[in-house]
Structures are given as structure tokens and as C-alpha cells.
Amino acid sequence: MVSIQVEDLSESRKKLTVLIEAAEITKEEKKLVGEFSKQARIPGFRPGKAPASMIMNKYGKDVAEELKRKVVATAYDKINKDDSIQVYTIVDFHEGEIEAGKDATIEFTVDLDPTIDLPDYKGIAVTVPKIEVTDQEVNETVYTLRSQRADFVEKESEASASDYVQLGYEGFLAGKPLSETITDQPVFSKQNSTWEEAGTERADFPGLAKELVGLKKGDEKEITLNFPDDFRVEGLQGKSVQYKVNITEVREKKLPEMDEEFLKSMSVESEKELKENVLNDLTNRKEQESNQIKREQIMNFLAEKSTFAIPQSAVDGESTRILQGMLQQQAQSQEALENPEITQLEMQDRAKEEAEKRVQINLILNKIAELEEIKPEDQDFQAMIYQEAMYTQQKPEQIAKDLRKDQGRLRSMHESILINKTLDFLTEQSTVSGNLETPEKEKK
Structure with missing residues (x-):
């Protein structure tokens, strides 16, 4: 008989103690001895006919190791089949003493999948700036382009x-x-x-x-x-x-004159064409900024309306990644830090706070993706690979080859695509309820 005891360590973390009776352990060991016997070469005995005592004398250590592995697997299988326990990840486990004739106790420390009660996520109200490009903005950008060639x-x-x-x-x-x-x-x-x-x-x-x-x-x-x-x-x-x-x-x-030489360097034939290109670029940029504002408001809405226990292991892992990025950025910075120890403590706090936000919203978006059957497609991976190829000046084929060898990087790409597709879905479903005021510095 196999049973499970649950002890609350926190809202999301539990200790699961799986109890397996001695009879089950003895039965599993007997089965293993039989399997070893079929493969063993014992002088004077045909395969599978040697006494169990001789098998244990020769292969006892191997049998014990395999018994331990089998019993732990049985314990975890019992957890997986329990509908009331949805494991997010195993944090730690201790198998204790496992041998025939004795009850076995296997302890798992796990974080549970959160139960997320989603708000109505279709038609989220957002407020975005009015997309408008002024003549002054166009002229200032043209001036910047000329300044770059001054x-x-x-x-x-x-x-x-x-x-x-x-x-x-x-x-x-x-x-x-x-x-x-x-x-x-x-x-x-x-x-x-x-x-x-x-x-x-x-x-x-x-x-x-x-x-x-x-x-x-x-x-x-x-x-x-x-x-x-x-x-x-x-x-x-x-x-x-x-x-x-x-x-x-x-x-x-x-500044260079707005002459044929300058226009040719900008790949245009006239000042009018240059300004039209600048207008299109500025419009596209503002549309992208508007879309990002929508995304941020949608994520803030979902985070505020969806409260649940976040798996601590996920926060710890994400916090470590964020902190590593901060430390790398610090190492590359030209600024000398007055008190590195205090600064690192502050960075740890900031990393943890940011990690909690990221994990929370990613879990919410993954849940929505599951409900809406949003999945990364082959063309999504191809597009991301080509983007990376353009950025890194590598061949797409080489990036794809490297990805096949790096499952962690592939999972990260899968997650990024899934999150972005879900946010695109939510953005398309959102409702614009008004326009943000344009900052004064942009009006001037």
C-alpha cells in the first residue's frame, strides 16, 4: 500500500511524505532479483535459475541501487496520479532508508501549480496616446540626420x-x-x-x-x-x-547642405521624399510605442486582478537570472560604485521584486494561452531565428543548429514566442477607452 501525507510549508510550497509498506518493497526487490537472474552468468546455473541468495551475493549493491530508483519513481508516480496535487516543480527530495522487509518513507519538497482565477481578459480597456507626427518633429529628425553627417x-x-x-x-x-x-x-x-x-x-x-x-x-x-x-x-x-x-x-x-550629395547619401531623390520617409518612420515608431503602452496596461490589469500564490522556485530562478544581468551590466559600467556591498544588496532586492512580477504575469499569460489554444508555430521560430541572425550577423542555419543542441535556449525561445503571441491576442481584443495627454516636451 502507498499513501501520501501533505504538510504546508507555505501557500505554494508543500512537503509530501510518501509511505510505502514493507510488503511493496519486498515485492519490488524480488522482481528485480528475477530480472538480474535472467541476465546473470552464474557457473552451474542456466540464466534465470540461480538462487536468489547467489544473485544478491554477486549483485546486491546493484539491486539495492535499482530498488531505490524504482521505489522513488513509484512514489513520484503516486503523486502525479493524485488529482489534488499538481506539482509545478520538485525543489528537493530525501528517499531515506529503502530495503526489503521495511516500510519506506520518501519526502518530496515541491512547489504546486498555482490556481489562477482569471478576470475577463477580452476587451480590457486601455488608454493610449494619440498617434500624431508634427511638422516640427519631422524637421527635428531631419536636422538630426544632417547633424550625424556634419x-x-x-x-x-x-x-x-x-x-x-x-x-x-x-x-x-x-x-x-x-x-x-x-x-x-x-x-x-x-x-x-x-x-x-x-x-x-x-x-x-x-x-x-x-x-x-x-x-x-x-x-x-x-x-x-x-x-x-x-x-x-x-x-x-x-x-x-x-x-x-x-x-x-x-x-x-x-551641417551638410540639403543638396544632391546629401540626398543621395540618404537614398532619396528629393527633400520631399526624405521628409515622407521620416514621417513614416516616426509614425511606425509611435505605433510601436502605443502598442507597448497597451501591453503594459494589459499586464498591469491582469496582475492586479489575478491574485494567487506564486511558486517560490520560479521566483528564485528568475531572480538569479535578473541579478546576473545586473551584475554584468555593472561590470561593464564606467561608473565606480561607492559601496559595492550595499549596492549588491539593493540589486538583490530589486531582482527579487522584478522576478515576482515577471513570474506572475508569465503564469497568467501561459494560462490564457492554454485556454485560447495559442501555440508557437514553425514560422514563429523561423522569424525569431532570422531576427537573431540579422542582429548577430550569423547564418540562420547555424543558429538553428545551435538551438537543437541547447534545449534550455530552445525552451526560452518557445516561452518568448508564446508570451508575445498571447499579448498580441490580448492587444487585438482590447478596447481603447481614451487618449493619453501628449507630454509637453513632445508638443513643443
Whole structure:
């Protein structure tokens, strides 16, 4: 006889104790001895005819290992056949002592599949910005395209806004060189040569860009920069730093004329065609942004209206992946961190919070996909492979070959396709209830 005892460890995590009576264990061992006997070569006995005692003397260790495997499999099969227990994943298990003539106790720690009560997910109300591209936006984009192809010509006169200025500087705090107090970030203390765009402020040097307007080659100037209280470098927070600046070169940005050469470089024949292309690109971009806003509102609605116990193992796994990404990004960052230990603790908290959100919405979307019979098709995988090929400059055939060898990556691709197709379905089913106000900075 086999029975199961359930102990609550948390809302989603349970300890399942499977009890298997001694008679079942003895019966399974006898069966295994018979199977070993058929394969054994014992002098003086035909296959399958050697006494059980001789089989156990020669193969006892192997029989014990196989018995343990069989009993654990029987225990898990019992769990799977119990309709009241839906296992999401096995977190841990202990098989205890398993031998003939004794009851066996196998303990499984499992996370259960959540019971998700879905809200009405068809016709979710969303509010999106009105898709409208102004002439000003088109003209600003054309200006940016020209700026990307600009020449920078050395000039002897004073720097104007948008000119590039080559300068050296040294900072002083309370009359002492800043290098004595800010030792790990020389960019703030002293630089012999660097370039800055006059008139275009940078958060790292508040007020510097405007001070460069009006200076020319050979000029020297002392300027004071006031760093905010929440500045990222602790030693500069709320401090006023005096900088001695010397200008070594000024270059003026010369935009290309809207002539045949420039238009040809943009693969168009006229300024009108260029602006039409820009208009189409901006419209497509705003449509994509609108679609993303819809998705976010739909996910927020589903997360708010669907409450259930999230499997802790899923959160732990996702949190680890997110944290690894954060640490890689940190390692590649140019910014020095004042207190890495505290920062890592903060990142762990952020990773866990983000993981809970991702796992919750993914479980909800998977449930909807199941109900709506949404499944990834071959063409979905092909499209994703071609996208990756374009991004990585690899051959699609090579990516497909690598995927066949990497089941984890293949599962991840399957999940990504499923989630996106489900969100597309929900977006198509949604109802636009109004328009968001366009931010003032976009109206200007």
C-alpha cells in the first residue's frame, strides 16, 4: 500500500511524505532479483535459475541501487496520479532508508501549480496616446540626420552653442586639489584634454556647458560648479567645486547642405521624399510605442486582478537570472560604485521584486494561452531565428543548429514566442477607452 501525507510549508510550497509498506518493497526487490537472474552468468546455473541468495551475493549493491530508483519513481508516480496535487516543480527530495522487509518513507519538497482565477481578459480597456507626427518633429529628425553627417571645422572665434570645445581642467575643493579627496574617479578631478559640446549640459558636470559658450582657443577661466545633494559621487554631493579651465581648440559644427550629395547619401531623390520617409518612420515608431503602452496596461490589469500564490522556485530562478544581468551590466559600467556591498544588496532586492512580477504575469499569460489554444508555430521560430541572425550577423542555419543542441535556449525561445503571441491576442481584443495627454516636451 502507498499513501501520501501533505504538510504546508507555505501557500505554494508543500512537503509530501510518501509511505510505502514493507510488503511493496519486498515485492519490488524480488522482481528485480528475477530480472538480474535472467541476465546473470552464474557457473552451474542456466540464466534465470540461480538462487536468489547467489544473485544478491554477486549483485546486491546493484539491486539495492535499482530498488531505490524504482521505489522513488513509484512514489513520484503516486503523486502525479493524485488529482489534488499538481506539482509545478520538485525543489528537493530525501528517499531515506529503502530495503526489503521495511516500510519506506520518501519526502518530496515541491512547489504546486498555482490556481489562477482569471478576470475577463477580452476587451480590457486601455488608454493610449494619440498617434500624431508634427511638422516640427519631422524637421527635428531631419536636422538630426544632417547633424550625424556634419563636419567640425576649427575656428578662432568664440564658441557658440553646439560647437565642440577641447579643454583641460583641474578641480579644487576648499582650495585643495580635488584629486586628494576624489582619488578613484580622476574624470572629476583633473583631465589634460577632453571634448565637450558647448551649451549642451551633462549631468556629470552641472553648469559646465553653458560656461564654455563665449570662450575661444587660448582662453583660461575659473568656474564654479555646484553639485546636487543627490549626486552619484558621495564626495561631491552638495559641494561647490572650483575648476581651472584652459581652452585648446574650438570646432564649429557645419551641417551638410540639403543638396544632391546629401540626398543621395540618404537614398532619396528629393527633400520631399526624405521628409515622407521620416514621417513614416516616426509614425511606425509611435505605433510601436502605443502598442507597448497597451501591453503594459494589459499586464498591469491582469496582475492586479489575478491574485494567487506564486511558486517560490520560479521566483528564485528568475531572480538569479535578473541579478546576473545586473551584475554584468555593472561590470561593464564606467561608473565606480561607492559601496559595492550595499549596492549588491539593493540589486538583490530589486531582482527579487522584478522576478515576482515577471513570474506572475508569465503564469497568467501561459494560462490564457492554454485556454485560447495559442501555440508557437514553425514560422514563429523561423522569424525569431532570422531576427537573431540579422542582429548577430550569423547564418540562420547555424543558429538553428545551435538551438537543437541547447534545449534550455530552445525552451526560452518557445516561452518568448508564446508570451508575445498571447499579448498580441490580448492587444487585438482590447478596447481603447481614451487618449493619453501628449507630454509637453513632445508638443513643443
